[in-house]
Amino acid sequence: MSDIRPHTAPSRVTTALRTLRAAxxxxxxxxxxxxxFWLFWLSVVTFSLGQAFREVGPILCxxxxxAYHYWGYRQSTLRRLPLKWLFVAFYGLICVKTALSLDPRQSLVYVLPNVWKGFxxxxVAMECARDMRDMRRLVRAFALAxxxxxxxxxxxxxTGHDLIKGTPIMYGRLTxxxxxxxxxxxxxxxxVPAFALWTMLPQIRSAWRRAAVVALILAPGIHLxxxxxxxxxxxxxAAALFLLWYLFTRPKPAYLLVPTGIGILAALFGPQRITLETAMRDGRLELWDFAWQVIQARPLTGWGMGMFGPAFKALGLQPVINPPSIQHPxxxxxQFLVDTGVVGFVIAMVFLFGMLAWGLRRIHRNIPRSGAPYDMWTMAAFFLAGWLCYLVEALFAHDFLRSWWMAVSMGHLGVMIGAIINADTPPASPVGAPSRETRNIP
Incomplete structure (x- = not known):
């Protein structure tokens, strides 16, 4: 009897691979x-759920x-980006200061995980901000998160404990x-980017009513x-809202003093947590004193990436208020002055604030006036404000390479860049790809 095997249809995976190969x-x-796009969208939504999501999401992205750059670099946002040299200079600085460090091995361990989780x-993000549909979806992702x-x-x-991990309230502060x-x-x-929901409620004509609706929608996040x-x-x-107020209303110069006055009053008479008296007792002052001594020891070249802790210990300094294991000022x-010296500090500031200045100049020049339809420039403004939020937080908070903080802020930077580049020169649909009109047909 002959060996007759039943015919089996190719699996869906095999069919998909053949279709991909033939396309x-x-x-x-x-x-x-x-x-x-959808991997990035999912990583935004699930980011705060746990370390596994923060590890796997960027790798898949x-x-x-x-794959996208291999097949479609010619129509990519990166190809049309005029500021590639800023990335080269800044990332080159990180590489040099990792290799030429007080402890190159420790610096490498410090920097390496952030290659895919931050740098x-x-x-990734700039390729996910191609048109208004992308921008609205991204805003919804941040709002949902x-x-x-x-x-x-x-x-x-x-209840005293969070629902997802059971973490207790820490020193009276939510986590x-x-x-x-x-x-x-x-x-x-x-x-900050979630506030762009404000532009997605055109049926509410009053800007203040729209702001109230957005605040109500985002009330849980605002509470936390x-x-x-x-x-x-x-x-x-506060800095992000000030920037958005400036971009959308173009206030008279005298009005710009109002936020400054509010800030001074809050520091003098506000809640205990934000008063000037509390700030003067902060443990950061001890760290900044240590940092000044460390900078004076190597002012031009610095000590290498992540070397604040080893540097002050090498100088015989012992913290009293802060734990001896602290690794950043x-x-x-x-931190950039400590790690990279004055020369590296200048390069880093050109990158950080050069991106801000480039985005601000382009958006300020092109953002629609009051009453005009919202467009890519409008949406880009909220991600520019998100980048400014990061730069202001960086004054007093965190380690530059704290992975979750760097990941969110670098995502904002990429979306801002993508929105600006594609608002200015939208990519043409290449031969063989569906047109924009075809993609938008349900």
Whole structure:
């Protein structure tokens, strides 16, 4: 009897691979970009749920980015970016100061995990901001992340423990699922782009009513941001809102003094947590004194990436207020002076504030006047404000390479870049790829 085997249809995976292999490169690029977008979207939404999400999300995004650039670099946002030299200079500085460090091995351990969790994310995010549909979806992602993390914070406020990880309230401050009150800085960063919901409610004509509706929608996230009591997060949001107020209303110069006056009154008469008296007792002052002595020892070249702790120990300094294991001076700008010296500090500031100045100049020149329809420039303004929020938080908070903080801020930078580049020169649909009109047909 002959060996007769039943015919089996090829599996879905095999069929998909054959279809991919047969498709033209522009079509492959379009599929890769779609996968990249949704992976980035999911990473934004799930970011605060745990370390596993923060590890896996960027790696999957990076794989999709390589595929997109392999098949479609010619129509990519990166190809049209005029500021590639800034990335080369800044990332080159990080590489040099890792190799030429007081302890190169420790610096490498410090820097390496952030290659895919931070440094790669601007290139991922800029390819995910191609048109208004992308921007609206991204705004909804940040709003969704703020709402469910905020609800977890409310649950923690009511019960004493957060719902996701069971973390208790820490020193009277909420932590949400991130197990630290520094969640206040995270909430500040994600609330700023989420405020762009304001542009997505055109049926409400009054700007103030729209603002009230957005505040109501984001109330859980705002609650967590407030009761995490992260002062740098307060300052970041205040600076972001000031920038948005300036861009959208173009106030008279005298009106710009109003936020300054409010800030002074808050420092003198506000809640104990944000008063000047509390600031003068802060442990950061001890760290900044140590940092000054460390900088004086190597003013031009610095000590290498992540070398604040080994540097002050090498000088025989012993902290009294702060733990001896502390590895950063609680200010990114002072940290760059310690790690990279004056020369590296200048390069770093050109990158950080050069991106801000480039975005501000382009957006200020092109943002629609009052009453005009909202467009890519409008949406870009909220991510520019998110980047400013990060730069203001960096005055007093965190380590530059604190992975979660760097990841969110670099994502904002990438979305801002993508929105500006694509608002200015939208990519043409390549031959073999569906047109924009075709993609928008349900």
């Amino acid at each position: 033209p490169d522009p079509q492959k690029a379009e599929w890769a970009r779609t996968v990249l 990076l794989i999709a980015l390589f 790669a994310l601007p290139f 703020a709402i469910f993390q905020g609800l977890d914070g409310i649950y923690q406020h009511l 949400g699922s991130m197990t630290t009150y520094r969640v206040g800085d995270y909430m500040a960063l994600i609330l 941001w407030i009761f995490a009591q992260a002062r740098s997060g307060y300052l970041g949001v 609680h200010s990114v700008y002072i």
